[in-house]
Amino acid sequence: MKACRAVKITDSIYWVGAIDWDIRNFHGYSTGRGTTYNAYLIMADRITLVDTVKAPFIEEMFSRVRSIVDPSKIDVIISNHAEMDHSGSLPRAIELIKPGAVYASKKGVEALEAHFGLTGIEAVEDGGTIDLDSHTVTCLETRLLHWPDSMVTHVSPDKLLFSQDGFGMHLASNERFDDEIDDYVLYHESAKYYANILMLYSNIVAKVLKKIEESGLEIDVIAPDHGPVWRSKIPWILDLYRRWSAREMKKKAVIVYDTMWDSTRMMARAIEDGLTEGGVHVKLFNATATGRSDVVTELIDAAALIVGSPTLNNHIFPTVADVLVYLQGLKPKGLIGAAFGSYGWSGEAVRVISSMLEEMKVELVGEGLRVNWVPKKDDLEKCRQLGLEIARRIKDLPDTMLITKVCG
Numbered sequence: 001m002k003a004c005r006a007v008k009i010t011d012s013i014y015w016v017g018a019i020d021w022d023i024r025n026f027h028g029y030s031t032g033r034g035t036t037y038n039a040y041l042i043m044a045d046r047i048t049l050v051d052t053v054k055a056p057f058i059e060e061m062f063s064r065v066r067s068i069v070d071p072s073k074i075d076v077i078i079s080n081h082a083e084m085d086h087s088g089s090l091p092r093a094i095e096l097i098k099p100g101a102v103y104a105s106k107k108g109v110e111a112l113e114a115h116f117g118l119t120g121i122e123a124v125e126d127g128g129t130i131d132l133d134s135h136t137v138t139c140l141e142t143r144l145l146h147w148p149d150s151m152v153t154h155v156s157p158d159k160l161l162f163s164q165d166g167f168g169m170h171l172a173s174n175e176r177f178d179d180e181i182d183d184y185v186l187y188h189e190s191a192k193y194y195a196n197i198l199m200l201y202s203n204i205v206a207k208v209l210k211k212i213e214e215s216g217l218e219i220d221v222i223a224p225d226h227g228p229v230w231r232s233k234i235p236w237i238l239d240l241y242r243r244w245s246a247r248e249m250k251k252k253a254v255i256v257y258d259t260m261w262d263s264t265r266m267m268a269r270a271i272e273d274g275l276t277e278g279g280v281h282v283k284l285f286n287a288t289a290t291g292r293s294d295v296v297t298e299l300i301d302a303a304a305l306i307v308g309s310p311t312l313n314n315h316i317f318p319t320v321a322d323v324l325v326y327l328q329g330l331k332p333k334g335l336i337g338a339a340f341g342s343y344g345w346s347g348e349a350v351r352v353i354s355s356m357l358e359e360m361k362v363e364l365v366g367e368g369l370r371v372n373w374v375p376k377k378d379d380l381e382k383c384r385q386l387g388l389e390i391a392r393r394i395k396d397l398p399d400t401m402l403i404t405k406v407c408g
């Protein structure tokens, strides 16, 4: 492979990660812009590698390391997160580098042994430090953000926080910093990452934000394990994480549906009309055309989720089930919603969807709209009225998630 170069992040810290331009599916999360696996080198008196890369990318990482230093000179490796997109190269890296010490959180030590049979890794305490002579690394556990082993590490005097998956995004690019990337891309990919990876752990996100703030650690740079390094827009991304973790909402509804012979689509469009007439911003998705991870991205700041499916073999469409099962896992909170769909004879779909929404603790508006065969004018009016009713409920909410000045 061609020689790759490290990128200087601070006076003594370099990015030595890998760019994955090709990945389009990250265990079910569609990654239309690819991703990066970020590893970092601290050129301290004790030279330290922070995290590694997905296994197939090990040569790219080593090539970048070699552009700065002979890898055998690395004294310490720190593993902030044991998921294999960051630890996949760790066993081979340990073999090649033979570092004096490898550190991880207590749960990280367990996870790395369970994944790779690695032994001899030293556990660092929550709040504990690693002395690199010229630099000090402070370790803060962030359990379940988003794995039990997860931790973040702060480097002084660089005032840099390695945040592993937190504040990350799936975005392949040769630009390494937030101020080198268009704001709309930063917003969209950060939101998509949060919705698909962290939404389930929003309570923990709020606690971790507080923990970092209360640690008193000075932070000029946040270096995540995916996507660009934050140096210019730290207040902006911190504020977004605060808002997302608090589930601040816009006056916005998401409709997701599928259709067999157009009847359920006609219902969806009539509900859309009612919502729009009621002054609510609408995102409408056909589940065949739009994947689960894009739907949940729009739900990050939506107030309502309205789901439609025809009845197919006494059940719902598999495409709709896919989205609902995914959402049941991610548990977006505080939604109102409704079910709708057409049917021929048995008509179970609306009941199935309503039951799944109830399990997600979605507050249902009405009992769900069922239409036999093809919707008539009256049926479509009922759909429009449902949209209007949901809009009325949404409009009572304060519009807190205004994003008109996201990157100002």
Ligand code: FEO
Binding pocket: 081, 083, 084, 085, 086, 146, 147, 165, 225, 226
């Ligand atoms: Fe990017 Fe949880 O690994």
